[in-house]
Amino acid sequence: MRVAISGMTAKSPGTEEKARAVTAILIAGPTASGKSALALALAERLSGTVVNADSMQIYRDLRVLTARPSAEEEARAPHRLYGHVDAAEPYSVARWLDEVRPVLSGLGEAGRVAIVAGGTGLYFKALTEGLSQVPEIDPQVRAHWRQKGAELTAEMLHRELAARDPVMAGRLRPSDTQRLVRALEVIEATGRSLAEWQGDRTPPLVEPSNALKLVLSPQRDWLHERIVRRFRQMAEKGGMEEAARLVARDLDPSLPAMKAIGLRELAAASAGDLDLEEAVERASIETRRYAKRQQTFYRGQFPDWPRADPSQGMDDMLTSSLVKLTH
Template identity: 50%
Template sequence: MSERHSSKAVLIAGPTASGKSALALELALNAGGIVINADSMQVYRDLRVITARPTQDEEARIPHRLYGHVDAAVNFSAGAWVADAAKALEEARVEGRLPIFIGGTGLYFKALTAGLSVVPPIPAEIREDVRARLERNGVEALHAELARRDPRAAERLNLRDRTRIARALEVVEATGRSLLDWHHEGQPPLLPKDSFRAVFLAPDRDELYARIDARFEAMLGAGALTEVEQLSARGLNPLLPAMKAHSVPALIRHLRGELSLEEAATIGRADTRHYAKRQFTWFRHQLPEFEWVKPVEARGWLAAAAGAARDPH
């Protein structure tokens, strides 16, 4: 199999519930591929159901990498994902398999194709102190502090973006430099230009929203509430990425008796729809190299991409 594919990869992105996983599995089965996760929530082992990770049967049919390999207590970063993705990519190349990156996290694809800034590890005590101040004083106060210490970064951030404001403040406290400065001194991309084909599945909005609603109901039926209950019982910091996965905060509030299940479901569906809108915007503006394709046309696109990947020229 070692000569079966060139170094080219196939990238399948799209909003949540757009049908990416089924297409990736079909392509991998037909083309001798390895499926590599590029979704920031599907890395967490605690969140199989709520993030619609591939099933155990699907994972047994074809090699899957970077799914469920991180504990929910870990604040997993794009840099850590790139390091893991590099190993998975090398494995695919050694085995002569077609690397198929699939997911909806724009930052992961951006890092894969354009490189990533190399920010030194943030000491745990600084991260915990910043997050504690965020909880105690609120996001407005933290943004005001960032504006004093790193006005360029503060100016670029939405006043309600808790995660990025905290991150920018952590970096300036830990390194004495702006996060923007680190962005200019990054790692080269794992997949340089012309080494991949990239598609963004773009269903009609009404169709997508109907699929989001249907999938949410299916996840509840598959045990999502029990999964969230087990996660909540761990008493983890609510600011950890896994604790902020879509629907998790609302379902935790339901388990605490603060919301009915229907109220929690309404919030979860709405949050997922808003996220899908942001995914459309991110890929349109940040990743123009992705070809936009309707899901019904995706199989033809993927067949052509797989053929190109076999061509070493």
């Protein structure tokens, strides 16, 4: 089968000739599973452009700690929406959609395949399903609930939400402070449940039927070992200094960038307040938990996306992925 990808073609052996036009290749997966490497390999093979779908790799302050593609990797193929936002700025899926829209349009006009890669599942859902159009929240209301989010426990916030918006309270984990605060500010500012707003969605930027989709699904032991090794490499290659610089800015701790996994641990190690091995161990544990949540999300939200095991090696994974993507 021959698959037309924005003017390019890819072959899978032993199949009859057939062409299918697609608008994007979408690669999701847990942290440290090799998404960026696969996306780069495909971009080189297909003369494509890698587009970021990771909510932390958008920050310019966090190249090392988020394992953002290096300058050398970015030179091998075009990369878009990486490291373009200051850590002092909040960022949202709505802003990402606003920024990715012209990127995808421009790539389509240029005849280049967009290879969208990242670990933020909500970005992929918004891209392929649209986004609820919640109006701008009054800054005073937002500031009020951010303050409450810092003062109250997650359980207390959940009880408050249950009294005001039982539907959203039933959908959210009682420990998810960020989303609880979001639901509370929406119900107060708009008088409508976030669940109602989520029912009114914008059209998707990428029709699922026109996208080639893939989820990297590694073996647990392989992923855990890779996470520990990667954090140790981060510490040795500037991660401690990067963490120290960002913490020294004394930004609002509720900002998304300040919640980067390993930030506090490596900053503490840089200051001599924490043993490096202990910092790596703590950060690795948090990363494993995060990866587990990501994998749970993909199983629940993307059950029909083809899977690929990255532990088989890049050459085999590239071949396997091309076959999966083109069927």
